[in-house]
Amino acid sequence: MATKWRRALLEGLLLCFVLFVIFGPISSLVIWSIAIRWYWPHVFPQEIGLAYWKQALGLQRDWAIAAVSIWDAFGTSILVALVATAVVMAMAIPAGYALARFRVPLKALILLLFLMPKAFPQQPIFVNLLPTFTKWGLAGTVQGVILVHILVCLIFGVWITTSAFKAIPQELEEAARSVGATRWRTFWKVLFPLAAPGLLVSTVFVFVTSLTEFTGTFFIGLPFVTTLPMLLYSSSGYNMQFASVIAIVLLIPSLLFMTFVQRVFRPEYMGGIAG
Amino acid sequence: MPEVRLEGVTKRYGKVTAVDHLDLTVHDGEILTLLGPSGCGKTTTLRCIAGFVVPDEGHIFLGDEEVTHLPPEQRDIGFVFQNYALWPHMTVFQNLAFGLQLRRTPKEEIRKRVREVLSLVRLSGMEDRYPRQLSGGQQQRVALARALVLRPRVLLLDEPLSNLDAKLREEMRFEIRELQRQLGITAIYVTHDQAEALVLSDRIAVLNEGRLIQLGTPEEIYQRPTDRFVAGFIGLSSFIEAQVAEVEDETAVLETEDGIRLRVPRDALTEGQAVTLAVRPEHVEILEGPPVDLENVFQVEVVRAAYLGDSIDCRLRLGKWELRTQLPPHKVLSSGERLWVRLPPEKMIVIPS
Numbered sequence: 001m002a003t004k005w006r007r008a009l010l011e012g013l014l015l016c017f018v019l020f021v022i023f024g025p026i027s028s029l030v031i032w033s034i035a036i037r038w039y040w041p042h043v044f045p046q047e048i049g050l051a052y053w054k055q056a057l058g059l060q061r062d063w064a065i066a067a068v069s070i071w072d073a074f075g076t077s078i079l080v081a082l083v084a085t086a087v088v089m090a091m092a093i094p095a096g097y098a099l100a101r102f103r104v105p106l107k108a109l110i111l112l113l114f115l116m117p118k119a120f121p122q123q124p125i126f127v128n129l130l131p132t133f134t135k136w137g138l139a140g141t142v143q144g145v146i147l148v149h150i151l152v153c154l155i156f157g158v159w160i161t162t163s164a165f166k167a168i169p170q171e172l173e174e175a176a177r178s179v180g181a182t183r184w185r186t187f188w189k190v191l192f193p194l195a196a197p198g199l200l201v202s203t204v205f206v207f208v209t210s211l212t213e214f215t216g217t218f219f220i221g222l223p224f225v226t227t228l229p230m231l232l233y234s235s236s237g238y239n240m241q242f243a244s245v246i247a248i249v250l251l252i253p254s255l256l257f258m259t260f261v262q263r264v265f266r267p268e269y270m271g272g273i274a275g
Numbered sequence: 276m277p278e279v280r281l282e283g284v285t286k287r288y289g290k291v292t293a294v295d296h297l298d299l300t301v302h303d304g305e306i307l308t309l310l311g312p313s314g315c316g317k318t319t320t321l322r323c324i325a326g327f328v329v330p331d332e333g334h335i336f337l338g339d340e341e342v343t344h345l346p347p348e349q350r351d352i353g354f355v356f357q358n359y360a361l362w363p364h365m366t367v368f369q370n371l372a373f374g375l376q377l378r379r380t381p382k383e384e385i386r387k388r389v390r391e392v393l394s395l396v397r398l399s400g401m402e403d404r405y406p407r408q409l410s411g412g413q414q415q416r417v418a419l420a421r422a423l424v425l426r427p428r429v430l431l432l433d434e435p436l437s438n439l440d441a442k443l444r445e446e447m448r449f450e451i452r453e454l455q456r457q458l459g460i461t462a463i464y465v466t467h468d469q470a471e472a473l474v475l476s477d478r479i480a481v482l483n484e485g486r487l488i489q490l491g492t493p494e495e496i497y498q499r500p501t502d503r504f505v506a507g508f509i510g511l512s513s514f515i516e517a518q519v520a521e522v523e524d525e526t527a528v529l530e531t532e533d534g535i536r537l538r539v540p541r542d543a544l545t546e547g548q549a550v551t552l553a554v555r556p557e558h559v560e561i562l563e564g565p566p567v568d569l570e571n572v573f574q575v576e577v578v579r580a581a582y583l584g585d586s587i588d589c590r591l592r593l594g595k596w597e598l599r600t601q602l603p604p605h606k607v608l609s610s611g612e613r614l615w616v617r618l619p620p621e622k623m624i625v626i627p628s
Contacts, residue, residue, distance in 0.1 A: 179422075194364060
């Protein structure tokens with residue numbers, strides 16, 4: 001009995017520690033988001049309230065409080081991230097499979113090509129991209145922003161899916177072929193479920209990257225497309241309260257998305273890898 | 276069950292020729308082993324038959340049907356992999372049922388056939404286990420069952436036992452042999468393990484550097500190797516280079532360059548021909564005491580004797596040649612000791628150089 005209690009205590013302490021490590025930094029965000037007045041050297045705010053939250057969520061309109069409704073930006077962010085993720089994964093899964101399985105000529109070069117948008121300082125790339133996008137009528141449009149996000153995210157999609165497919169022994173596929181499965185069936189019944197954890201990681205990574213993308217959105221989207229990170233950057237520094245509200249709001253879709261994707265990739269798929 | 280026929284099958288990887296104009300026929304209902312050292316082309320040959328690899332030249336037939344360019348899923352073959360290749364995200368039942376489901380077999384029938392084949396490989400009641408919950412031997416039996424449940428035209432096995440420990444491997448040899456007999460299925464078995472090949476084959480095809488060196492029953496391969504490579508690869512052999520000095524009615528006499536004369540069966544030898552004599556360890560007879568006028572009797576010197584538990588592995592010097600033999604473990608020998616040995620003429624294996 002004693003060991004059982006000690007074990008429970010130890011586990012409880014460990015849990016507290018983990019929670020602290022994860023939520024400690026976020027808790028300061030929460031405090032900032034409800035601080036109305038907070039001057040140095042006070043440890044906690046002198047006055048707290050939900051004014052910034054109400055203002056940000058469009059529940060009140062007070063010119064004295066420096067926060068605007070975030071709903072439009074939130075909607076844009078989610079739309080852009082979902083579409084970009086869908087497009088990127090639709091490209092990355094077949095591309096990753098091909099790069100992992102077939103002798104693709106210039107494979108290294110192709111993989112490097114996906115790295116290009118991330119391999120150089122972002123600003124010159126997007127400044128350079130702007131005239132082209134303007135010529136195509138994409139500058140300042142949601143489509144243009146989505147396209148930029150796809151460019152930025154493709155590397156995570158392709159690289160992670162490639163290694164996810166590579167990690168699956170060729171024999172598992174050949175075994176499926178030998179019992180009568182076509183290449184297509186083999187992909188969906190054997191390869192895809194086994195690659196699922198890697199594809200999940202890749203999808204979440206792409207989604208979060210798109211959700212928090214700033215530089216490309218700034219150059220291509222301004223002044224007509226505003227996403228949450230744009231609001232955040234423009235208010236941080238002088239308006240910690242509003243910035244904290246946006247930062248917390250940004251966390252929510254990532255968490256929801258992760259839960260959702262985990263449902264899609266069923267747990268036994270994940271279990272399969274452990275063996 | 277149809278026979279499997281290979282005609283001039285060739286596969287090259289860059290400059291390396293993995294399989295070199297291979298002609299081979301596997302008879303209906305027999306188990307044929309492709310035996311050879313690693314890199315001899317045996318696995319590539321098997322993968323060509325399975326359809327995982329398309330040969331650069333030549334034709335492959337299953338029965339009357341040419342399958343050279345047919346994708347693997349249309350060949351109706353069963354394949355057992357060295358690393359089992361069970362799908363880790365499926366239970367044993369799902370692993371076995373997958374192929375049947377693809378063939379739109381009714382559910383009841385699937386359940387019945389899975390149950391039957393599991394009892395055949397002595398794994399009844401394991402339907403709901405995941406592969407990772409099974410031992411290596413059990414996993415390999417599931418892999419075998421997965422191939423058999425579809426009642427394929429040909430069963431292909433690629434070193435299926437080499438990941439198992441020695442004891443289990445020996446057991447499984449007999450099991451596979453037994454199953455193949457029982458089902459009367461045509462099977463091709465790839466291995467680099469000569470003992471495995473001798474135990475479970477109807478016939479053995481010895482391959483080296485992509486070419487077929489000798490094809491025959493285990494007895495033929497062991498007792499009458501036609502090639503030095505075969506004599507060295509299957510069983511132990513000591514080699515003595517010699518020339519045919521005399522040819523008589525039944526026998527011939529060989530002479531080495533250091534003057535050792537040996538009587539051997541005549542076969543098709545001609546005078547002056549250069550040959551290699553292969554001596555099996557069990558064909559070296561140790562004589563007690565000095566000989567009384569016997570043919571093929573020599574005095575040899577013990578070079579090294581190693582105690583192996585059930586026997587003593589012994590290297591003997593005969594002129595400039597070395598003979599290997601196994602002696603009963605109670606014999607006490609020390610290096611430098613001199614012994615009389617006899618090499619029975621009728622047991623000598625002569626291979627034309």
